[in-house]
Amino acid sequence: MNESVLPDIDGGLRQAALPADGLGDLRANAAGVFWLAADPATGSRQLWHWVGDRARPLTPPELDVTSRVNGYGGGTHACLGDTVTFVAGDHQMLYRQPLTGGDAQPWWSQPDTRYGGLVADPQRRRLLAVEEKGSARQATQCLVALHDDGRVVLAEGADFYDAPALSPDGQRLAWVEWALPHMPWQRAHLVIADLDPDGHIERRRVWDGGGAVTQPCFADDGSLIVISDHRGWWQPYRINGDAAQPLGDHPADHVSTPWQLGECHHLWPHRHTGLLMRFHEGSAGVLQVDGQGREHRRLLPDATRVIGLAMADGWLYAITQGPSHAARLARVRLDDGHQETLFALPTPDDLPSPTYVSVPLSDGEHVTAFVYLPATAAGTLPPLIMRVHGGPTAASYPVFDPLVRWWTHQGYAVADLNPRGSGNFGRAFRERLAGQWGRLDVEDATVMADELVARRWADPQRLFLRGQSAGGFTVLNTLASTRRFRAGASLYGVTDALRLASQTHRFESGYLDWLLGDDEAKHEASPVNRLGDFAAPVIFFQGARDAVVLPDQTLSMAAALRRQGLEAEVVLFPDEGHGIRHPANRRRLIARELAFFAAHGGDTS
Numbered sequence: 001m002n003e004s005v006l007p008d009i010d011g012g013l014r015q016a017a018l019p020a021d022g023l024g025d026l027r028a029n030a031a032g033v034f035w036l037a038a039d040p041a042t043g044s045r046q047l048w049h050w051v052g053d054r055a056r057p058l059t060p061p062e063l064d065v066t067s068r069v070n071g072y073g074g075g076t077h078a079c080l081g082d083t084v085t086f087v088a089g090d091h092q093m094l095y096r097q098p099l100t101g102g103d104a105q106p107w108w109s110q111p112d113t114r115y116g117g118l119v120a121d122p123q124r125r126r127l128l129a130v131e132e133k134g135s136a137r138q139a140t141q142c143l144v145a146l147h148d149d150g151r152v153v154l155a156e157g158a159d160f161y162d163a164p165a166l167s168p169d170g171q172r173l174a175w176v177e178w179a180l181p182h183m184p185w186q187r188a189h190l191v192i193a194d195l196d197p198d199g200h201i202e203r204r205r206v207w208d209g210g211g212a213v214t215q216p217c218f219a220d221d222g223s224l225i226v227i228s229d230h231r232g233w234w235q236p237y238r239i240n241g242d243a244a245q246p247l248g249d250h251p252a253d254h255v256s257t258p259w260q261l262g263e264c265h266h267l268w269p270h271r272h273t274g275l276l277m278r279f280h281e282g283s284a285g286v287l288q289v290d291g292q293g294r295e296h297r298r299l300l301p302d303a304t305r306v307i308g309l310a311m312a313d314g315w316l317y318a319i320t321q322g323p324s325h326a327a328r329l330a331r332v333r334l335d336d337g338h339q340e341t342l343f344a345l346p347t348p349d350d351l352p353s354p355t356y357v358s359v360p361l362s363d364g365e366h367v368t369a370f371v372y373l374p375a376t377a378a379g380t381l382p383p384l385i386m387r388v389h390g391g392p393t394a395a396s397y398p399v400f401d402p403l404v405r406w407w408t409h410q411g412y413a414v415a416d417l418n419p420r421g422s423g424n425f426g427r428a429f430r431e432r433l434a435g436q437w438g439r440l441d442v443e444d445a446t447v448m449a450d451e452l453v454a455r456r457w458a459d460p461q462r463l464f465l466r467g468q469s470a471g472g473f474t475v476l477n478t479l480a481s482t483r484r485f486r487a488g489a490s491l492y493g494v495t496d497a498l499r500l501a502s503q504t505h506r507f508e509s510g511y512l513d514w515l516l517g518d519d520e521a522k523h524e525a526s527p528v529n530r531l532g533d534f535a536a537p538v539i540f541f542q543g544a545r546d547a548v549v550l551p552d553q554t555l556s557m558a559a560a561l562r563r564q565g566l567e568a569e570v571v572l573f574p575d576e577g578h579g580i581r582h583p584a585n586r587r588r589l590i591a592r593e594l595a596f597f598a599a600h601g602g603d604t605s
Helices: 010-014 403-409 427-431 442-455 470-481 497-503 511-516 517-524 551-563 583-601
Strands: 025-029 032-038 047-051 054-057 077-080 083-088 094-096 105-108 113-121 126-133 140-147 151-158 158-164 170-178 189-195 201-207 213-218 224-228 235-240 244-247 266-270 273-280 282-292 294-300 305-312 314-320 325-333 339-344 355-360 364-372 385-389 415-419 462-470 489-490 538-544 568-573
Touching: 010 403, 010 583, 025 077, 025 314, 025 325, 032 077, 032 305, 032 325, 032 339, 047 314, 047 339, 054 235, 077 126, 083 113, 113 158, 126 158, 140 158, 151 201, 158 364, 170 224, 189 213, 189 224, 213 266, 224 266, 266 305, 273 305, 273 583, 282 305, 282 314, 305 364, 339 442, 355 442, 364 403, 385 442, 385 470, 403 415, 403 583, 415 442, 442 462, 442 470, 462 470, 470 489, 470 538, 489 583, 497 511, 497 517, 511 517, 538 551, 538 583, 551 568, 551 583, 568 583
Parallel strands: 025 305, 077 113, 385 415, 385 462, 462 489, 489 538, 538 568
Antiparallel strands: 025 032, 032 047, 047 054, 077 083, 083 094, 094 105, 113 126, 126 140, 140 151, 158 170, 170 189, 189 201, 213 224, 224 235, 235 244, 266 273, 273 282, 282 294, 305 314, 314 325, 325 339, 355 364, 364 415
16 A cells, blocks of 8 residues: 555545644633644644633744653743743743733743743742753753742752642642652652742741652642542542641542643632542543542543643633544533533544453453444454553543544554553552563553454454554564564654663653663663564654654664564654654654555555
8 A cells, every 4th residue: 555545534644643632731810711732734832812702822833832841841831910921942932922912022041941830920920930951861950930030949959840839829839849760650749838928938848648749739728739649549638737638539540640740630629629530441530529529520521531620710621532522622610510612623523432441361450452443344354453652651541533533444443552551540550560561561462452353353363563652662572572463663662771771861761770670671671682583564653853762773673673684664754853743744654654554464445
């Protein structure tokens, strides 16, 4: 199958290239609602504003609103008075955009410095932010306050900072800190500081539950709620001095794995009402609870992924996805439950429906996936594309994804795998991968493929595997461990763990020790050192500007496979980093990948 003659069902290839989660970074206050939306033509992110019952783009399209702190960003904007400040582009300059019109103006920048996690301090007319200075593994972070007259360092000395939250009266500040070699979902603590009238820290204390904390949030009455997983699940707690009062005891995660700054998955309008996310079987819902965390009602019932929550003037605002809708901004009036959709990405008809599949393993654990089946002739078994998410602590969700729809329209079944180590299933499930990456995830991919074949949902002779970043590592190790899959696609995937550990950015510089162990273990688990075990062809996709998985990893692996006499195709994108964002590049990737699978037994024409 040739890329130039791929069928384009109802504009399907163009639709498939759209990001599934093209909205994010939601904020709301008296000035309106603010969020990011990806431009379908360029992939760059613009800041949008909802006010006066209409949505409008606020920032100029040539400025990509994005933070690069920790490599994954987040918390890119904050509204202060009649202006909104945002972080833009590769240079990470802070701009000010008037809400009443006019051009965005440069406001703050420092050489080789990145900003994220922006929060407004309206009483002092300043912004709070996580500041990261320096490149790659030499970077340092601090928590700063920025104002027209200069910069004040509020906290320094920790390796990493996140989630600055200011009390309603402006007298207390809370944030999260953690230290290498940990990631923020492994070990992180809460810091609570008293501020003097000028905003300087007078006293600070630490609350450490023995696990990881995330997303501190002040209620309107000034009480502080934080999400902690020290009892095995990401659950909300009200902090009173050194004591933590649990707000409910439901055994479920209430936030996703914190890869980005400034995320918000719970809100507490006052002591007697909470709004929070909760997972069940990998699907997220939005709940309204009482002051003790007891469920009152479910909101936005068709949503199965919650990207962000915000609150203003008695309305809950939420960016969500679901099986029947692409990313959208909706709001719910809390006094009567009235729901409105304010902004939405296009959602076509004839969407494939996800089926939740959970397969028990011999040790009492389980592996799960969301499976989508194409329309096929009676008695015909479709080829299967199994998709492995990145992280590996990220997760797959049962939501409309334009790419999944495209694949099912081409006659493929799709399985979105959540192997052990994935987020949203509790701390024990997430930590099960410690020292076992490249082993348990490979076992899980194989077990799920066997299950779908046994159910006659997939042709056992036409199984394909694809994964991005950490998922690419799973793809390559699976191809080296089993002959079940006909071919694989690695999207900016890890090939040499030992080399990656010495080259990757500071945020993840200690992560591979936890996932794999010592240098010998990293060497043994690296696909580049298992070349003799490969038999299936592989296609690699790589951004030339990737600072997480350096391009040389992909190029070296492909060259080594070719020296072994194996087929290894490389598609390099000169203008992309860790992830393929530009729609034209995404269309090229999707077409090349499908043509590759079709050429190796997946042709459904």
